[in-house]
Amino acid sequence: MLRFFKKSSSPTNFGGVTRNSARTPLAQAQADLYKSTVRLLRRRLRRLGVSPEDAREIVQHAFEIALPRWHEVQDASEGRRRAWIERITWHLGQNFLRLARHEYEELGHRGLARARAPGSDLDERANAARLVDAALSIMLDEERALFVAYFLEDMTLDELAQHYGVSRGKLFHRLAALARAARIRIGSPPR
Numbered sequence: 001m002l003r004f005f006k007k008s009s010s011p012t013n014f015g016g017v018t019r020n021s022a023r024t025p026l027a028q029a030q031a032d033l034y035k036s037t038v039r040l041l042r043r044r045l046r047r048l049g050v051s052p053e054d055a056r057e058i059v060q061h062a063f064e065i066a067l068p069r070w071h072e073v074q075d076a077s078e079g080r081r082r083a084w085i086e087r088i089t090w091h092l093g094q095n096f097l098r099l100a101r102h103e104y105e106e107l108g109h110r111g112l113a114r115a116r117a118p119g120s121d122l123d124e125r126a127n128a129a130r131l132v133d134a135a136l137s138i139m140l141d142e143e144r145a146l147f148v149a150y151f152l153e154d155m156t157l158d159e160l161a162q163h164y165g166v167s168r169g170k171l172f173h174r175l176a177a178l179a180r181a182a183r184i185r186i187g188s189p190p191r
Contacts, residue, residue: 026070036078
């Protein structure tokens with residue numbers, strides 16, 4: 001924690017205010033919570049698979065979120081305060097991992113629309129056409145139409161459910177199975 005004090009000739013007196021009296025009881029309680037939980041929080045994030053640098057950032061962010069909400073636990077016991085900050089940190093860690101997973105995840109839902117378009121190179125276009133043909137070759141005509149409508153033509157689940165006369169849930173599970181089969185067919189590992 002960074003502290004800024006005016007320079008003074010006395011190491012314990014900073015501009016007429018001693019180091020201990022500069023803190024309010026509220027700030028002291030917050031600092032004590034930080035000191036008692038920071039290592040534990042970082043260790044728990046590391047167990048989740050977060051890198052040390054990211055764990056430091058997440059813990060810092062958790063306290064930035066928590067301190068303006070201090071009134072929620074101001075009169076609570078030390079254990080309740082620890083559980084409160086652990087819960088905030090855990091949620092931030094889960095969100096971080098979820099975002100990191102999606103950053104490196106294989107293209108899925110509407111992924112072809114976000115994928116880099118093939119360049120003018122004929123080999124790239126031919127390879128892309130072979131992959132699409134391989135993915136669609138194992139499907140029946142109705143499955144192929146469903147797959148193309150959802151993943152390539154960007155139709156919504158609601159539109160498709162109304163068109164085919166089935167529930168959204170059944171349609172979603174069918175599309176997920178088709179996507180898994182297509183990934184296996186083109187050589188991508190299934191998720």
